[in-house]
Amino acid sequence: MARRVLHVGPSETRGGMGASIRRMCSDPPDGWSADAIPTHADGGIWTILNAWRIGRRRLSRLIRDDPPDLIHIHTATRFSWVRKQACIHITQKVGIPTIVHLHSGDFDQFTESWLGWPRRSIRKELKRTSVYPVVLTQQWKEWIESLGIDGAYVMSNPYRNDILHTPPEKRDRFRLLMVGRGNNSKGHRIAIDAVNQLNKFGIKAHLDILGPSHKEIPTTGNGISVHGWVERRRLEEISAKAGLLLVPSTHEGMPLVVLDALASGLPCLVSTTSAEFIGKGGRVVDSLESSAWADAIQSIIEADDEWKRMCQEAPLAVQGLDSESNRIQWGELYDSIMQSDSRLGN
Missing domain, CATH: 3.40.50.2000 (Glycogen Phosphorylase B;)
Incomplete structure (x- = not known):
């Protein structure tokens, strides 16, 4: 029976993060099924707040009634992080292993804003026992280690598998x-x-x-x-x-x-x-x-x-950043996290 991963993030919106979530849901790793809960919507502030309200409620209900094996949270900075911090709290109440996937390129600037609250918040949330941080590049891994957060995984974005080459x-x-x-x-x-x-x-x-x-x-x-x-x-x-x-x-x-x-x-x-x-x-x-x-x-x-x-x-x-290679790498990471989390007794 396939394990289930639940993606949490802007799965229905435009932009790179939404495209990544949709790709990962449509073509999950071998041995896994995938679904997503959207936490954002394109539009004005009320549209965004309503999408977040519905998404948070769905996440709480799903974890209570039919918990997945793994949760994969996708986050950017600012209010995206504020929303995802709340999601981390929900998943960790029941100890579900949770990937926190940092997509944005300005986390370094973000941690120096808001009187330093983001730095304290990120350190606290990403050092939880069943939380597994993922960054896009080795450079961001080194940055997150400078915050005192060890063990982050590097997973590069892939290009689309249906790209046509034009001479x-x-x-x-x-x-x-x-x-x-x-x-x-x-x-x-x-x-x-x-x-x-x-x-x-x-x-x-x-x-x-x-x-x-x-x-x-x-x-x-x-x-x-x-x-x-x-x-x-x-x-x-x-x-x-x-x-x-x-x-x-x-x-x-x-x-x-x-x-x-x-x-x-x-x-x-x-x-x-x-x-x-x-x-x-x-x-x-x-x-x-x-x-x-x-x-x-x-x-x-x-x-x-x-x-x-x-x-x-x-x-x-x-080269090496094709979607199929990326899918295999995510499968290896998912399986590794499940084994690690079970060894920790979570």
């Missing part, structure tokens, strides 16, 4: 792409200003922005198209034409959009927050000034041979 001959290197939510941290204004500067100097670059609405980004410029959220097929059509993905973020965890782009042969121009993921399949800009991004974009799109080399190198940067 450089079918791409337009003057066509730029951004994909993601309209959060200020994603750096849309940096990219927009950079493209406007290029066009001002006669370099006819075009930027497609997928995710934010016109309301979220009201002022753009010539050569910039804001598409909002689009269906997967439309996303793939636009991505297949693009010549460069822009990621001028102030912080990132392990962005799925970068992994998917590299796997498809699309080079990436990223801020330092994503530097460790791109290998030779892109370039890093160590500034968040739009002028620096304009210069970097220009240097790439005007060097055809270098751009083609990055297209060829991009898939090599994500």
Whole structure:
């Protein structure tokens, strides 16, 4: 009989964390079945609060009536952590082994805010006996160890298993792409200003922005198209034409959009927050000034041979990060946690 893992997090919302949960539920490890309880919803504050109220109630009821073998909590920072802290309390009342999966790329900043409460809270919750922290990279493992939390597991995000590779001959290197939510941290204004500067100097670059609405980004410029959220097929059509993905973020965890782009042969121009993921399949800009991004974009799109080399190198940067390998790794971790937890007598 298969063991059951319950995912707790934004399983029905847009964005990388929601996509990760849906993938893990649709294709769980061998010997496991998976389900999810959503704790967040796209929309205004009342929609979010209602989703959290319903999710917390469902979690409490399920643990009481039909407890799973393992709970996998997915969390970002700020109010996402506040909600997930409450979920940890619920699961630990009955001692169910619980993975706490840190997805965000700004936990270090978060722990220094709110008068230090996040640091104290994270240390307390992640050091509980039946709580097993998971981070995205070795860098975040070292950071969490600096808080005095040992034993964290590193599990990288995978790229989508149905990614189609597009050769450089079918791409337009003057066509730029951004994909993601309209959060200020994603750096849309940096990219927009950079493209406007290029066009001002006669370099006819075009930027497609997928995710934010016109309301979220009201002022753009010539050569910039804001598409909002689009269906997967439309996303793939636009991505297949693009010549460069822009990621001028102030912080990132392990962005799925970068992994998917590299796997498809699309080079990436990223801020330092994503530097460790791109290998030779892109370039890093160590500034968040739009002028620096304009210069970097220009240097790439005007060097055809270098751009083609990055297209060829991009898939090599994500070798071993395919979805099937990731599924197997999660299965090994789940089984290891169950064995460890039983040895502890929990």
